[in-house]
Amino acid sequence: MNDTKLIDIASALGISVTTVSKALKGYTDISKSTRAKVLEMAETMNYTPNSVAVNLRTNETKTIGVIIPATVHHFFSSVLNGILEEAEKRGYLVIILQSNEKYELEKKQLALLIQKRVDGVLMSLSNETDDFSHINDAIRKNTPVVLFDKIAKRVDCSKVVINDAKAAFDAVSYLINKGYKKIAHFRGSYVPQNSIDRFLGYKRALEAHGFEYDSKLVYVCDNNTDFEDGYENAQKIMTEHPDIDAIFAITDLVAIGIIKYFNEAGIKTPDQVAVFGFSNWFMSTVISPKLTTIDQPGFEMGHTAVSILIDEIADIKENRKVEHQIIELPTRIIERESTVK
Amino acid sequence: MNDTKLIDIASALGISVTTVSKALKGYTDISKSTRAKVLEMAETMNYTPNSVAVNLRTNETKTIGVIIPATVHHFFSSVLNGILEEAEKRGYLVIILQSNEKYELEKKQLALLIQKRVDGVLMSLSNETDDFSHINDAIRKNTPVVLFDKIAKRVDCSKVVINDAKAAFDAVSYLINKGYKKIAHFRGSYVPQNSIDRFLGYKRALEAHGFEYDSKLVYVCDNNTDFEDGYENAQKIMTEHPDIDAIFAITDLVAIGIIKYFNEAGIKTPDQVAVFGFSNWFMSTVISPKLTTIDQPGFEMGHTAVSILIDEIADIKENRKVEHQIIELPTRIIERESTVK
DNA sequence: TTAAAAATCGAAAACGTTTTCGAAATCACC
DNA sequence: GGTGATTTCGAAAACGTTTTCGATTTTTAA
Secondary structure: OOOOOHHHHHHHHOOOHHHHHHHHOOOOOOOHHHHHHHHHHHHHOOOOOOHHHHHHHHOOOOEEEEEEOOOOOHHHHHHHHHHHHHHHHHOOEEEEEEOOOOHHHHHHHHHHHHHOOOOEEEEOOOOOOOOOHHHHHHHHOOOOEEEEOOOOOOOOOEEEEEOHHHHHHHHHHHHHHOOOOOEEEEEOOOOOHHHHHHHHHHHHHHHHOOOOOOHHHEEEOOOOOOOHHHHHHHHHHHHHOOOOOEEEEOOHHHHHHHHHHHHHHOOOOOOOOEEEOOEOOHHHHOOOOOOEEEEOOHHHHHHHHHHHHHHHHHHHHOOOOOOOOEEEEOOEEEOOHHHOO | OOOOOHHHHHHHHOOOHHHHHHHHOOOOOOOHHHHHHHHHHHHHOOOOOOHHHHHHHHOOOOEEEEEEOOOOOHHHHHHHHHHHHHHHHHOOEEEEEEOOOOHHHHHHHHHHHHHOOOOEEEEOOOOOOOOOHHHHHHHHOOOOEEEEOOOOOOOOOEEEEEOHHHHHHHHHHHHHHOOOOOEEEEEOOOOOHHHHHHHHHHHHHHHHOOOOOOHHHEEEOOOOOOOHHHHHHHHHHHHHOOOOOEEEEOOHHHHHHHHHHHHHHOOOOOOOOEEEOOEOOHHHHOOOOOOEEEEOOHHHHHHHHHHHHHHHHHHHHOOOOOOOOEEEEOOEEEOOHHHOO
16 A cells, blocks of 8 residues: 655664665665664565655656657657667656657647656647747756657757658659659658758769659659548549659559559569658558668667667756767668569 | 746746736735736746646646557558647647557566556557556556557456457348358457457357358468458369358458459459458558448547546546546448449 | 774764745734 | 535655755864
């Protein structure tokens, strides 16, 4: 019922709270005999320290906060797994918050976390976020922040990302090298950085290989909860530009929508039109034909983000200067059926 | 840099900490004028209370813990979303832990959470768990626990579940009513309750409709991370029992594996063999033919679990007697292509 | 035997709040 | 102007630890 505290052990043994505390923490100025007695009594009384009291005294909570923009799905699931695993390994607990792509909520949640005295926070920015003062505030208050995936270049902190532009460049170059001639792009909406970067990678790859960029071959898919967007735009592009032979989609989800339409419309993939996705979500092996895509290492991203954060927490605690790192995780092409004839 | 505390406001205003605290919390024994001064000063000094100190004093953390057995994927993603949304609405933070289906880890994590003084915990049990003393311990220490999805009947606490046996019964009855005559079952491993219950539902449905149960038509799929298990067992059953005309799979994942094999082997679904899944994961609409399945309301499960937990927390705080509830969320059949000829 | 050194312990302050309870000041009323 | 009621404030204890620093005891060395 009532948990036992230091003072319970102390009075049971007729010694002071100080001695009990020191004995439990292995201080050397306690004799082996009383130390043994304390340990035994703590064991039988089933003592566990009250973390809240410890936190107050030591001014650290061994807890990190995580703010993700979107519903826990697909890519963020992997990141979350990486975060949880590494945090567990390092002895940290993790508090999760979702900003639902809202700047105001993100700001409020960050304030909540630092009020909660988390030792650090991991964030992936909402699509709306273009003011970063809340993040700078947190850092100024000595709560380190590391950004992952959806970052802002202008804020001075550690980041772990993939190179979206390069990954997209590679994808489109791959298609070109495979002999595809008229390659469309189904892009995301205009604000998020990775949407922009993937689009730029597409454009640059075309230009680098002497293809001319045609803005009419770029379609916008801004719904990222189901594949209807890809489906409908696939239908549209095949009436407007029936002679395309490949589509680079911003997301596996969009790519799935495309393939579903093609399958229903009797358009052969990849023979008539190849499809290239992005992220390597689980379902990309479920669809038929299996989807060629870019592997986005979510698990590693979570892992290294936590790792960097905890290192920075230690640096701050020890009054060392913290060196911000920008880690760019490698992506790679996963070649499957949707692009090989 | 250094956050401001009550005493900073107090000394800036030349009043006591007590008065500041009371003013901020709206006590009525503070004059409107000093209250206004305090509020303004708190605003300009950018005061936010130190939650750790508050927690220590008030003995509550406004935080709940969640322990899930498996990697955050598929079904648990939905549950997690429900949990996060409802917790946010009720003003609670949530700490997430994964037991990786290990009893020892689950036990350790639960201890960690109550040491952290979370106000309550939500758990879904690991497959290994068959001793529930850790849960009873938590409850005895006045930390309410509510179990969801993977529960234990023998522990006395609130639970939110679906009726796996009934859902399976409904699924198989549906197949029978559709005219399928020889229905196999791809079950899960032998320990988890829902694996057992779904199997029982299958068996009872057969018997209830005058079909005879044949244990040779039951195959075990105990790998729940990919669909290879379903794929391989589909291959196996079609050589051992080529005359089956339907399979009820314990999971959408298994069902996907079956369909993938059928697609590759030229076995028509549903014309030759119908396939019925379980859970209504996103990918069940990605596969072709689209999968008929049981909708398992993960989001609602998370929602109501949090709701019940927070109510119990309040009950305990107010010294009311807590009444444990067993909530059984409704499931329903989602009819798609894989079972309609 | 004695002085110095080492070993062992505990009082007390501190972390930042909240809340009880009593004191002081102000008010209302006759 | 005196009494009682009301308003307004603050001292202090409490939440459960950790850690400093000094006090006491024991051991060692001469």
